[in-house]
Amino acid sequence: MKSQYIRLVGSEQIKPKIIEMFNDVxxxxxxxxxxxxxxxxxxxxxxxxxxxxxxVVKFRLLIDGRVDIENLKKEVSWxxxxxxxxxxxxxxxxxxxxxxxxxxxxxxxLEESHSITEEVENIKNVLIKNxxxxxxxxxxxxxxxxxxxxxVIK
Amino acid sequence: MIEEYTSILTFSTVGFxxxxxxxxxxxxxxxxxxxxxVKYIEETGxxxxxxxxxxxxxxxSRRSMFFIIISLLxxxxxxxxxxxxxxxxxxxxxxxxxxxxxxxxxxxSLAPTVAFAGVLMVCVFASFMxxxxxxxxxxxxxxx
Numbered sequence: 253m254k255s256q257y258i259r260l261v262g263s264e265q266i267k268p269k270i271i272e273m274f275n276d277v278x279x280x281x282x283x284x285x286x287x288x289x290x291x292x293x294x295x296x297x298x299x300x301x302x303x304x305x306x307x308v309v310k311f312r313l314l315i316d317g318r319v320d321i322e323n324l325k326k327e328v329s330w331x332x333x334x335x336x337x338x339x340x341x342x343x344x345x346x347x348x349x350x351x352x353x354x355x356x357x358x359x360x361x362l363e364e365s366h367s368i369t370e371e372v373e374n375i376k377n378v379l380i381k382n383x384x385x386x387x388x389x390x391x392x393x394x395x396x397x398x399x400x401x402x403x404v405i406k
Numbered sequence: 407m408i409e410e411y412t413s414i415l416t417f418s419t420v421g422f423x424x425x426x427x428x429x430x431x432x433x434x435x436x437x438x439x440x441x442x443x444v445k446y447i448e449e450t451g452x453x454x455x456x457x458x459x460x461x462x463x464x465x466x467s468r469r470s471m472f473f474i475i476i477s478l479l480x481x482x483x484x485x486x487x488x489x490x491x492x493x494x495x496x497x498x499x500x501x502x503x504x505x506x507x508x509x510x511x512x513x514x515s516l517a518p519t520v521a522f523a524g525v526l527m528v529c530v531f532a533s534f535m536x537x538x539x540x541x542x543x544x545x546x547x548x549x550x
Contacts, residue, residue: 255536255540257539257540257543259543259546350447350448350449352447362447362544362547363547364547364548365449376546376547377547378543378544378546378547380543384464384465384536384540386439386440386443386464387443387540389440390440390443390444390447391447393440393444394444394447394448397444
């Protein structure tokens with residue numbers, strides 16, 4: 253299948269594509285993120301993410317080391333409260349990480365480097381649908397490196 | 407006439423061997439190029455040009471269908487050239503002594519060689535273009 257490279261700027265452009273991705277995934281998601289509350293508490297995003305976690309075989313969520321985890325647990329508590337019967341694994345990185353999503357070998361999302369306080373409105377993203385195998389492998393390799401050196405909390 | 411058949415055979419063989427070497431070398435370098443992409447995503451200092459080379463090599467290495475087509479064309483060109491040479495030397499097939507049929511068999515061996523060069527060019531060009539699209543997309547993400 254032909255690869256599609258979609259350039260997105262700001263949350264309004266990213267939101268529908270991320271929702272579409274979460275709705276489409278069936279097997280696994282590996283995701284590094286800040287879990288920006290304003291974005292993930294949006295009803296549509298929240299529903300899609302929640303359903304995705306309940307549906308997939310494995311969902312690994314790696315939180316950026318720059319984030320105040322105790323504060324985040326309050327702001328997006330619904331993620332941390334998801335029942336243990338769902339295959340959700342949450343870890344906190346010990347250092348800043350690049351924000352990457354790999355899902356089902358069908359999607360790779362790369363986000364530009366940004367400071368933790370930067371507004372989501374200005375952040376650039378690339379969503380690759382049906383990415384070439386080596387982009388999937390590279391993104392997975394990067395995620396595994398981060399995951400190995402992180403601290404699993406759930 | 408024998409010179410023509412021999413040069414077709416030589417051209418096909420040289421092209422086939424070169425292409426095989428490229429494929430083998432590229433397969434060995436895949437791990438390195440994959441690391442380059444990881445480094446680029448992580449922004450740990452590899453250049454745009456190096457990223458492009460990595461993408462281009464990876465793209466070209468996955469064109470196994472082209473490799474199969476080229477191999478088949480090579481086999482066809484070799485067989486028809488050899489038949490042509492054998493026939494001209496030993497009058498192997500009496501029927502081929504007719505001038506029109508000799509010309510026909512020459513074109514039969516020439517056609518796969520031309521197609522071979524065409525497929526090779528398409529393979530390189532397609533890999534180049536696809537690598538460029540991906541390279542530009544990744545660079546856009548890095549631009550401030």
